[in-house]
């Protein structure tokens with residue numbers, strides 16, 4: 001039966017500083033490194049044995065994957081990186097402190113920006129210091145100015161359908177190292193979660209989530225590996 005492992009990157013520098021991050025490329029912290037190593041150790045202990053891995057174009061997810069794979073003795077596994085697994089683009093909020101933004105705009109407005117299904121944050125200015133449009137990794141890709149969770153789902157799902165699902169259907173065990181919102185997109189799809197419920201799901205950093213799937217990739221069950 002196909003098995004899928006979802007892993008959110010370990011704590012990032014801007015998770016620690018409580019700043020809106022999105023497509024800005026921050027590294028993992030010391031704690032994030034420890035979380036990634038612990039995730040790898042846990043997967044190794046429990047006999048989780050991926051055949052192929054997918055990740056985003058962002059350092060925090062790539063590094064988490066590499067640290068976990070090293071711990072598992074699996075640095076040699078094939079890894080495919082794609083911007084479609086990136087975090088949701090946080091638009092003009094990128095770089096701002098989440099608490100300061102609440103103090104300025106109110107809890108309700110910030111909650112809408114963070115957790116509404118289809119209301120995107122204000123767009124990022126073209127001359128923002130956090131603009132990623134000219135970053136070489138996004139050559140040929142239209143970097144969004146902002147994204148809602150709905151927009152993120154629209155970008156993630158075609159990649160799931162064309163690249164990831166076929167690997168699972170071929171009997172490969174797949175490990176995906178990604179981000180809070182790109183993983184929400186996948187979890188929503190896999191577990192059939194309604195629009196108004198998925199925004200309430202908080203995915204912890206560095207905790208492998210196992211999806212056991214049937215041959216049509218319908219969920220049989222899912223669980224946090226640490227809880228089994």
Ligand SMILES: O=C(O)[C@@H](CO)OP(=O)(O)O
Pocket residue numbers: 015019020021022023087088090114180181
């Ligand atoms: O800042 C971000 O990019 C994300 C993930 O850390 O935050 P949020 O919890 O608001 O989706």
